[in-house]
Amino acid sequence: MAPTKKPKARSSTKDASPTALPKPFQPAPASLAPFYTSLSKKHIYIAHIDPRPAAFKRKIFVVPSAMNILITLLFIWRAWYIMPYYLELLASTLGYPNATTLRAADLSYGELLRVVLRRGLTFLLDFVLVVFVWPWPAEFVIGGTATHGSPVGWRWAVGFREREVYVRRSRKWDQEIGDVASAAGEGTGNRAEFWERIRTATTPMLLQQKTGYLLMDAFWDLDWNAMVLATKLADDKIFELDELETIVLLHSKQHGWVCIDQSETVNANEDERRKQVFAFRDALASMGKEDLFFRWIEIVQFETSQPGGFSGEKQVAVAEQIRELFKAGGVDFDKVWGEVIGGPI
Numbered sequence: 035m036a037p038t039k040k041p042k043a044r045s046s047t048k049d050a051s052p053t054a055l056p057k058p059f060q061p062a063p064a065s066l067a068p069f070y071t072s073l074s075k076k077h078i079y080i081a082h083i084d085p086r087p088a089a090f091k092r093k094i095f096v097v098p099s100a101m102n103i104l105i106t107l108l109f110i111w112r113a114w115y116i117m118p119y120y121l122e123l124l125a126s127t128l129g130y131p132n133a134t135t136l137r138a139a140d141l142s143y144g145e146l147l148r149v150v151l152r153r154g155l156t157f158l159l160d161f162v163l164v165v166f167v168w169p170w171p172a173e174f175v176i177g178g179t180a181t182h183g184s185p186v187g188w189r190w191a192v193g194f195r196e197r198e199v200y201v202r203r204s205r206k207w208d209q210e211i212g213d214v215a216s217a218a219g220e221g222t223g224n225r226a227e228f229w230e231r232i233r234t235a236t237t238p239m240l241l242q243q244k245t246g247y248l249l250m251d252a253f254w255d256l257d258w259n260a261m262v263l264a265t266k267l268a269d270d271k272i273f274e275l276d277e278l279e280t281i282v283l284l285h286s287k288q289h290g291w292v293c294i295d296q297s298e299t300v301n302a303n304e305d306e307r308r309k310q311v312f313a314f315r316d317a318l319a320s321m322g323k324e325d326l327f328f329r330w331i332e333i334v335q336f337e338t339s340q341p342g343g344f345s346g347e348k349q350v351a352v353a354e355q356i357r358e359l360f361k362a363g364g365v366d367f368d369k370v371w372g373e374v375i376g377g378p379i
Contacts, residue, residue, distance in 0.1 A: 055289050059215045062283055062291040065273045069264055075285035078204040078211075078228075079257070080235055081264065081278040084246040088194040094247050095189060102171040109168060116160065183258030185247075191262045199268065199278050200246030201260040202235065205253055215286035232294065236280055242312040310375050317374045318365070326363045330356050 055061070062070055073079055084091070119134070126135040138146055177184030182203065192198065211224045231253055234240070240249070250256055268275040282294040315327045337352050360367040 055215065055286075055292065058294055059286075059289070059292045060294075061289070062293045063273075063277060066277060066281075066283075067291075068272050069260075069267055069278075070283050070291050072263060073257075073260060073283065073285075074203075076208065077284075078208050078232075079260070079283040080202045080232075080254070080281070081283070082200055082236075082241060082246070082280045083275060083278060084198045084200055084241075085196065086245050088196050091198065091245060091247070092194045094245055095185075095194075098174065098185065102174045105167065106171045109163065109171075112160070112163065116156070119156075177258065182255075182260065183262065185256075185258060188258040188261055192265050197275060198246065199261060199264045199275060200249065201257045201264060202249060202254040203257040203260070204231070205255055207231070207253055213287050215284060215292045216288045232282055236282070238308045238312065241280070242309070242316075313374050314371060317370060321365070321370075323363060323365055326360055326365060329359060333359070 070079070122132045122134045126132055136149060141149070173184060175184055175186045177187055207227075211228050214225050214228045235249075235254055247256070264278060267273060268278075284292060286292050315324065318324050318327045333352060333356060337348060357367045360370075
């Protein structure tokens with residue numbers, strides 16, 4: 035037995051080397067180099083494929099489009115309404131008397147207070163509109179350095195597709211993380227926070243429940259330019275679109291661009307099973323039978339919570355009960371599962 039223990043000791047020493055790439059990090063695929071070399075080294079990126087129908091994505095995009103069109107129209111109306119007033123104020127300030135010109139000596143304290151408050155509130159309202167609200171439609175259409183492109187620019191270049199790549203970019207929290215891909219670097223103490231952010235952002239439940247456009251939150255933003263580039267490179271056959279199926283990319287000062295092996299961070303079998311369940315739910319929903327899915331979940335949850343555990347015999351009995359439930363609802367459970375998943379449950 036002694037000879038078999040020595041190699042393990044040497045392997046452990048090698049893994050602890052400050053120059054080794056710690057698991058589950060691994061070098062980023064060379065085939066994706068034209069994509070990730072264009073990304074900022076300061077951020078962490080998550081790419082994934084959204085397989086939802088193009089018609090659904092079009093409906094989702096209509097909401098922010100309509101909102102920004104409405105805001106733009108309100109701004110045009112506000113400018114048309116208030117601009118003459120500001121021009122008169124400017125002329126009065128330059129010494130040209132007009133309707134906005136007032137002499138404090140001719141007003142009572144109450145009248146003067148009302149004028150000051152009215153003008154002050156007008157200035158405040160327009161300041162808030164210009165500084166805090168107007169950037170929404172401007173960034174939606176034009177974008178900027180901070181937004182890395184714009185939603186309109188992305189849709190104009192990509193259109194609406196059945197399978198789309200979405201690229202999320204980490205927000206300011208990444209500045210506090212450091213080099214987490216280094217075996218003994220500045221970011222080793224922040225790995226817990228890093229993994230928490232990554233796991234939360236890549237859970238199958240999140241990716242199944244939300245289309246990519248709705249994944250922006252306090253920790254992640256969408257990189258529109260990166261999404262356009264990734265789509266173009268895939269269209270040009272530089273790499274296959276499937277290579278961007280839930281991949282995390284980040285730059286390490288020590289190792290260059292690296293990615294994360296998802297099978298090392300989560301239970302791959304559990305992950306796959308969860309994806310299958312969600313796909314089955316979507317299939318039932320398309321048939322108008324989503325209520326059967328929730329009844330199925332209720333039955334399984336109830337039986338697993340009963341004393342004695344969820345034994346093999348009980349599993350068989352529950353499976354038969356579920357099949358009868360689906361049959362009563364006009365659905366062949368095994369047939370639908372086989373068509374969606376491609377094998378027995």
